[in-house]
Amino acid sequence: MSEALEYLVAARPEAMRAYFRFLREAGKHLDPRTRALISIITKVAAQTDDGFRQYIARGLQAGLTANEILDGLLMAFPALGLTKITWAMDILLAMDIPEFRLESMNAQPGRWHRVAAIADLPARGVRRLACDDRELFVTCHDLEFQVLDSRCPHQVTNIPELALQGDRLVCPRHGWVFDIASGACVEKGDRPLRRFESRTEEGSLLAYW
Ligand code: FES
Known part of the structure; x- marks a missing residue:
């Protein structure tokens, strides 16, 4: 959680509890991979660097592949636009995550x-x-x-x-x-x-x- 959110939780605990409950309830019929993919797209829409990095980690932990994440971002192109997608790509390149390297994406998974x-x-x-x-x-x-x-x-x-x-x-x-x-x-x-x-x-x- 960011320092800003930690501050709000401390300053307005009831309001923030309701906010987090809303987020949990809003996605309760979705599987963890779909939730993570939607969260990644929302972080790109809002252009929150830390949130994007965090949900990329969660998505990979939930079992999303790099190709699925790229597909999700490209499918959201009509809403995100090219500028936000390239913003996300710049962060992904800076993170240098093994799963997103071109040679890994084209390789057979699992060996x-x-x-x-x-x-x-x-x-x-x-x-x-x-x-x-x-x-x-x-x-x-x-x-x-x-x-x-x-x-x-x-x-x-x-x-x-x-x-x-x-x-x-x-x-x-x-x-x-x-x-x-x-x-x-x-x-x-x-x-x-x-x-x-x-x-x-x-x-x-x-x-x-
Ligand atoms: S503690 Fe945040 S990236 Fe490791």
Whole structure:
């Protein structure tokens, strides 16, 4: 939630509760993907940068593909117009989200990726790695591995290695704090880091996305 909304919730709690209830009720017959897509389009119509970034993250978490989001924006062209759509594209390009890169959009979705040789990973600890189109935090504990996305679930910020503070990962953009052992968000936010399915095979750690 933005600081402005937090202020209004504190200053006018009843009015704001009614507003949020209205939003929930208004979309209650829609599935999460459709709700997210409509929310993305409304953020482009209003040209709210933070809201657009936030709902792109939510849409991807709800299972929307980059192609579906682009289709939604292009279908809204008669209402949005070219200027607002290019405004949105400029933000998407600046965010550099793996799903929106042209090579990813044209690739077959879902395959196993070789993340690292197990011999190159620490027995215990965290390693930040780049693998194909993504950056990852890999946690290692006696040959038990967990592969987490480096992208923040709030607004898809690519969280750098420097954000690691012991067993906590602090997103530099708005300060959401994650427990690196589980990926859970433990402060400020309410959604965990994305965790990729992983397995070991022939001395390598593999992850699926
Ligand atoms: S993008 Fe907002 S806390 Fe990470």
